[in-house]
Amino acid sequence: MRLLMLGGTEFVGRAVVEAALGRGWEVTVFHRGRHEPPAGVVSLIGDRTAPEGLAALGTGSWDVVVDTWSAAPSAVRDAARLLADRVGRYAYVSSRSVYAWPAAAGLAEDGPLVEGSPDDGDVPYAEAKRGGELAATAAFGPERTLLVRAGLILGPYENVGRLPWWLTRIARGGQVLAPGPRALTCQYVDARDLAEWTLDAVAAGLSGPYNLVSPGGHATMGELLDACVRVTGSDAELRWAAPDELLAAGVAPWTELPVWLPPGEMYDAMHTADVSRAVATGLRCRPVAETVADTWAWLRSVGGTAPQRPDRPPVGLSPEREAKVLAELTASGE
Known part of the structure; x- marks a missing residue:
């Protein structure tokens, strides 16, 4: 598998990169150059918030892109549109914050959601993540988009x-x-368990939203x-x-x-x-x-x-x- 990681030098993104490398995948990391990416990746430098900041992604094709962006949804929109014809699937690491407040006890993926737009600029975190979901889905379609609605994330990095x-x-x-x-x-969820489940999910062709915590x-x-x-x-x-x-x-x-x-x-x-959907598709959480x-x-x-x-x-x-x-x-x- 050929993975394009948007980010990939810190915390969740780094966990995804290391998990993919551990599987023998070919990994390309698109990042701003502020931190050294893991050894063994192809490194592309760019700032998705800057004019022409996605230029390094103008060529190339991959099986999957994983994106952890949590700011302006328009950045997800622009990247997803650029990659839609050259990447098989889009995995967006979203958040359970996208559920309308207050989120009821035991809430599953069909719970009510906050409003959001793929065209938004700087908006609060919940709206930003929902806008990112909508941006990825609009460009790749619901069958090629995986929405990883993580809760609290812990672990190394x-x-x-x-x-x-x-x-x-x-x-x-x-x-x-x-x-x-x-x-x-x-x-x-341990960031490494999130990473392993996400890679399993895209390899299996899963799509749609999944709550991802223990x-x-x-x-x-x-x-x-x-x-x-x-x-x-x-x-x-x-x-x-x-x-x-x-x-x-x-x-x-x-x-x-x-x-x-x-x-x-x-x-x-x-x-x-309610994480029964993720558990049924292989989520495993370490002690x-x-x-x-x-x-x-x-x-x-x-x-x-x-x-x-x-x-x-x-x-x-x-x-x-x-x-x-x-x-x-x-x-x-x-």
């Missing part, structure tokens, strides 16, 4: 900072504010954070706090304590997706301990500081804020 923040914080040791309950399940019950907050303690070898003591305690202390779910959401509307939307261990190994290999996407704000509690919340919980006898 993460440049959003969620799991790296937990690993770095727990490695520092001491009492760690842990959002409960321990048994609260969380849905995510099945319900795959992991809990307790299992995730316990794995962080084990792999870092720190003396960290997890100080579990109930959702109402954290909310009363003004802690912001998801941003100040990454991954975690208290039970309720946001939790239902993020951590209870949470493996994702944590491999992310820690990668984090250490880059000096302990993960790269940060410039379009995403840093996540996690500051040491001062965490200490304040822990002191308040202790003073209240919780």
Whole structure:
């Protein structure tokens, strides 16, 4: 198989490239030149947001293109139109954010969607991803377009900072504010599992939308954070706090304590997706301990500081804020 990866030097795109190379596929990476692509690929340089930025893609043909773009849908539109006659299938890594808010618990792929347009410029994330879906489908047709609606993505090369923040914080040791309950399940997908499923799907000729996160019950907050303690070898003591305690202390779910959401509307939307369609077509999710261990190994290999996407704000509690919340919980006898 001949793969054209739009991006391919960071996180999800890199996972797709490495998975394809591992299968012996011929891989071409179109990127801006800001990061070194994996060895063994054909590298094409261009900026899809610039005038004539797609010039490097003016010739060539591939079996499949994979695109992770999350900004202006017009960039997906332009690339898809350019490639439609020279590429067999288009796999667009979208997001479960395309579902109209609030996304009901157990929502499947036929849930209501946000509005979007392939011609949009800078729009909010949900509308951008929906516009990207529409752009790819308009150019390639529904039978040649695969829409990978990912949820929370973790794993090596993460440049959003969620799991790296937990690993770095727990490695520092001491009492760690842990959002409960321990048994609260969380849905995510390891970027490498997303990559393998996506490549399997395009090779099998699958099309249409698929929710792509782990099945319900795959992991809990307790299992995730316990794995962080084990792999870092720190003396960290997890100080579990109930959702109402954290909310009363003004802690912001998801941003100040990454991954975690208290039970309720946001939790239902993020951590209870129906993924039966993806599971039926071969989605396999590695154990949470493996994702944590491999992310820690990668984090250490880059000096302990993960790269940060410039379009995403840093996540996690500051040491001062965490200490304040822990002191308040202790003073209240919780």
